[in-house]
Amino acid sequence: MNSIANFPNSQVNPKDRLHSLQQAERVFVTDGGLETTLVFHEGWELPEFAAFPLLDTPSGRLVLTKYYERYIQIAQRHKSGFILESATWRASPNWGQKIGYSNAELINMNKRAVDMLADLRLQFETEDMPMLISGCIGPADDGYQPAEQMSISAARAYHQLQARAFKEAGADMISAVTMTYPQEAIGIAMAAADVGLPCVISFTVELDGHLPIGMSLPGAICWVDEAVDIPPLYYMINCAHPDHFSHAVESKLAWTHRIGGVRANASRLSHAELDESEVLDDGNPAEFGDLYAQLIDALPNLRVIGGCCGTDHRHVEAAAHACAAGGWLRQSGTTSG
Numbered sequence: 408m409n410s411i412a413n414f415p416n417s418q419v420n421p422k423d424r425l426h427s428l429q430q431a432e433r434v435f436v437t438d439g440g441l442e443t444t445l446v447f448h449e450g451w452e453l454p455e456f457a458a459f460p461l462l463d464t465p466s467g468r469l470v471l472t473k474y475y476e477r478y479i480q481i482a483q484r485h486k487s488g489f490i491l492e493s494a495t496w497r498a499s500p501n502w503g504q505k506i507g508y509s510n511a512e513l514i515n516m517n518k519r520a521v522d523m524l525a526d527l528r529l530q531f532e533t534e535d536m537p538m539l540i541s542g543c544i545g546p547a548d549d550g551y552q553p554a555e556q557m558s559i560s561a562a563r564a565y566h567q568l569q570a571r572a573f574k575e576a577g578a579d580m581i582s583a584v585t586m587t588y589p590q591e592a593i594g595i596a597m598a599a600a601d602v603g604l605p606c607v608i609s610f611t612v613e614l615d616g617h618l619p620i621g622m623s624l625p626g627a628i629c630w631v632d633e634a635v636d637i638p639p640l641y642y643m644i645n646c647a648h649p650d651h652f653s654h655a656v657e658s659k660l661a662w663t664h665r666i667g668g669v670r671a672n673a674s675r676l677s678h679a680e681l682d683e684s685e686v687l688d689d690g691n692p693a694e695f696g697d698l699y700a701q702l703i704d705a706l707p708n709l710r711v712i713g714g715c716c717g718t719d720h721r722h723v724e725a726a727a728h729a730c731a732a733g734g735w736l737r738q739s740g741t742t743s744g
Contacts (some may be wrong), residue, residue, distance in 0.1 A: 424537045425579055425605065427488060428710065429640055433537070434730075435488035437670070438478045439714030439723050442496070445470065448719060454506040457497035462519050464598040471523065477720040479531050479538075485727045488537045490711060493517070493522040496545035498583060499569055514572045517542065521576035527700035541582045541607070542573030547632055550585035550611060550646065551678040557635070562594020567601065574602040583648050584670070585715075587619045589630040600637045609633055609643035609670065614677055616647075616655030624655055625662040631664070641667025641708065646715045648675045649698035650701075656705045668711030669702060671695070673718045681716060689717045696725025703730060 427433045441458055445451040449470055454460065461467025471494055482489035495517050497503075501512040524540045532538045547565055548554055557565065566583075573581055581604050583595040592608045599606035610618055610627055617623055624644070632638045642665050644652055649671050656663050673690035674681060681688070701713055712730060714722045 419537045433488045435711045436482040437490040437713035439718035440716045453711035458494040459498040487537045491540050493520040493543045495520045495543050517572035518576040539579045542578040544583045559590050559593045560593040563597045566595045566598040570598040570602045584609045585611045591629045594635045596635045608639045609645045611646040615654040643668035645670040667708045670713045670715045671714045692721040692725045696721045696729035699726035
C-alpha cells in the first residue's frame with residue numbers, strides 16, 4: 408500500500424473532511440463486521456464481544472491494523488473517502504466493568520483507539536481519499552433486545568465518558584451504532600453536542616424494518632431530530648439484511664433523505680437466530696453488493712457504505728463496486744429531512 412509520503416500534495420484540510428461528508432459531496436467507505444470477523448475469521452475470543460482489549464497487546468494491535476488496512480485498500484481502489492471507526496463499541500462503563508476495566512482505564516482505551524486511527528490516517532490519507540475518524544459508541548445494554556431502556560438524561564450522562572475521551576483524542580465525529588430505542592440515541596446526540604462533536608445515529612431494525620422495541624424507523628428518526636438542538640449529521644441503518652428494511656425505504660418520503668449510511672448484515676437470519684448460531688452465516692457477498700446498489704434510488708443521500716454482523720472486506724468491496732457501477736458517484740441532494 409502507498410503511504411502519504413508518496414503523495415506530497417495530499418494533506419487534507421480537517422474542515423474539508425467533515426464538510427465533504429456533511430454535504431454529501433463525496434462517497435465514503437467504512438469497515439464491516441469487526442467483531443464477527445475477529446471471532447470467526449481470525450480466531451480471537453472477545454470477552455463480552457468487545458474488541459477494544461486487543462489494543463493492550465502487540466498481536467491485538469497488529470490484527471486490528473491489518474483489519475483496517477484491508478478496507479482502506481477498497482477506498483483507494485474506488486477513490487472514495489474512508490471513515491475509520493474506532494474499535495470501541497463495547498468500551499463503555501457497563502461493558503467495561505464486566506471485563507475488568509475501570510472508568511479511568513476505559514477513558515484511556517477509548518483515546519488509544521482513536522490514536523491508532525490517527526496513525527493510520529497519517530500513513531494513508533490522500534487528496535483523493537479523505538479519512539474521517541469516528542469514535543464508535545454502542546448501546547449500554549444489548550444491541551438486539553435491551554433488558555432496560557434508559558431515560559434521555561441517564562443516557563446523556565452514561566455516554567459522556569466516551570464522548571469526552573473521543574473529543575480529547577481528536578476524533579472528528581461520533582457514531583452511535585446498534586441503537587434500539589430513541590431515548591438512548593437522543594442522550595448520545597446530546598452528549599456529543601456537549602463536547603462539541605457532530606454525531607451519527609445508526610438504528611438496529613428487525614425483519615419488519617422496525618426497531619426492536621416495535622417503533623417505526625421514521626418515527627424514531629423524527630423523535631431524535633425534534634428532541635435535540637443539534638440534530639445528527641445523518642442516520643444509518645445497521646445490523647439487518649437489506650431485505651429486512653428495503654421495503655421501508657422505498658416510500659421516498661422526506662425522512663429517507665436523512666439516511667446517509669447503511670451497515671447491513673450478511674445474513675437474512677433474525678437476531679434471535681443469529682444469537683443462537685454457533686457458525687457464521689456470511690451470506691453471498693456478490694448478492695450483498697447488488698442489494699446495496701438497489702438502495703441508491705430509494706436513499707438519495709446515501710453516502711456511506713459498510714457492513715455489520717457477518718460481513719467482511721468481500722462484502723464491502725462488492726457493495727462499493729456495485730454502487731459505483733450503478734451511478735453512486737454523483738452529487739447528492741440535501742441532507743435535511
